[in-house]
Amino acid sequence: MIYALSTTELNELPELKDAVHRLRHDIFVDEMGWEDLRTSEGFETDQFDHEEAVHHLCMRNGRLAGYQRMLPTTRPHLLTDVLCDLCEGESPRGKNVWELTRYAVAPAYRDGRRGVSTVGSELIAGFVEWGLSSGVDQVIIEFEPMWVLRALQLSFLARPLGYQRTYGRQQVVATLLTFNEQTLEVVRNRRNHHAPVITQGGWDLLACRQAS
Structure with a gap:
């Protein structure tokens, strides 16, 4: 299950907030080598x-098995203010265009084949499901070039926005992914799981933590 939380809701769950920011540091600093974030x-x-x-x-x-953050492009975001060298020309913007950042799967949950774990595929299904219910049909994502092909195989329309660059120990390319109901169906078929994965709001999550 994926919980879609506002920053305010996440701040009301301090234990989980700490887990989120610790996971982000473990993955992006210790694993990927983005030393500027240390x-x-x-x-x-x-x-x-x-x-x-x-x-x-x-x-x-x-x-917490996995995490990703969605940012509106109607205000400054990662591609416009930090990774601007990844974009040639004007960065896509609009209420229907969001940026997907800090995609991370905890090491203990990296099962599956071809580098895509069940948690990772759930996160993919989650942002498509969330987007379609929120008036969003495009995301900007900065990821390794091999993921452009994988996105196409999942029925995303994938358009690189610039040249690949090296960040830490990774080659990264900024890509605009366009998706629709067909994309969601393909992702669900690949996962062999057709039930919704997104839950809005944090209070159910708080109950989940208290019961565990």
């Missing part, structure tokens, strides 16, 4: 954890 506390935060961000938390038995 902190002595082992928590990764940035200026985009603002009130309009939407946090997707994938939970397994009361534990």
